Amino acid sequence: MSKPPLPSEADDLLRRPNPCVMATLRSDGTPVSTPTWYVWEDGRALISLDEGRVRLKHLRRDPRVTLTVLDEDNWYTHVTLIGRVVELKDDEGLADIDRLSRHYTGNPYPNRARARVSAWIEVDRWHGWGAMKDSDQSST
Numbered sequence: 001m002s003k004p005p006l007p008s009e010a011d012d013l014l015r016r017p018n019p020c021v022m023a024t025l026r027s028d029g030t031p032v033s034t035p036t037w038y039v040w041e042d043g044r045a046l047i048s049l050d051e052g053r054v055r056l057k058h059l060r061r062d063p064r065v066t067l068t069v070l071d072e073d074n075w076y077t078h079v080t081l082i083g084r085v086v087e088l089k090d091d092e093g094l095a096d097i098d099r100l101s102r103h104y105t106g107n108p109y110p111n112r113a114r115a116r117v118s119a120w121i122e123v124d125r126w127h128g129w130g131a132m133k134d135s136d137q138s139s140t
Contacts, residue, residue: 001082001125001126001127001134002125002126002127002134003124003125003126004043004123004124004125004126005043006043006079006123006126009131009132010079010126010128010132011040013069013071013077013079013132014040014045014069014079014081015040016072017037017072017103017104018069018070018071018072019035019069019070019072019075020035020036020037020038020067020068020069020070021033021034021035021036021067021068021070022034022035022036022038022047022055022065022066022067023065023066023067023068024055024058024059024062024064024065025058025062025064026058027058027061032054032055032058034055036067037100037101037103037104038067038069038100039099039100039103043122043123044086044120044121044122044123045067045081045083045120045121045123046096046099046100046118046119046120046121047067047100047118047119047121048091048096048097048100048116048117048118048119049116049117049118049119050114050115050116050117051114051115051116051117052114056117059085059088059119060088063084063085063086064083064084065083065084065085065121066080066081066082066083067080067081067121068080068081069081071130071131071132074130074131076129076130077128077129077130077131077132078128078129078130078132079126079127079128079129079132080126080127080128081121081123081126082123082124082125082126082127083121083122083123083124083125084121084122084124085119085120085121085122086120086121086122087118087119087120088117088118088119089117089118090115090116090117090118091115091116091117091118094108094109094112094116096116096118097109097116097118
């Protein structure tokens with residue numbers, strides 16, 4: 001796996017509203033994955049979590065996370081980001097979830113009833129496949 005920065009082709013893929021799967025770790029170490037929205041900015045990913053979701057609890061206990069972003073047109077092409085949450089903050093006014101929702105749907109986030117938490121993910125390593133194939137296959 002390679003270390004950042006990512007090549008421009010991978011950066012371009014990550015800037016688009018592609019499908020994404022996030023993995024966190026339960027307290028017993030079992031991985032849990034779920035689809036999520038993200039926004040890629042300045043080499044980091046922003047995600048939003050409902051205040052009552054278990055994955056938020058996972059990240060507060062253990063900030064390690066992976067995001068696998070699939071090219072919407074060719075899922076064989078994907079980029080996996082391996083990193084950690086470096087910032088958790090309340091999403092005041094739901095500004096960040098609105099940003100994510102507009103990125104994916106063009107509209108503000110419709111569910112305004114529950115508070116949200118914004119998380120910034122910093123990438124330690126990455127791996128690509130398909131058109132984004134990363135030739136560095138070391139295990140570190």
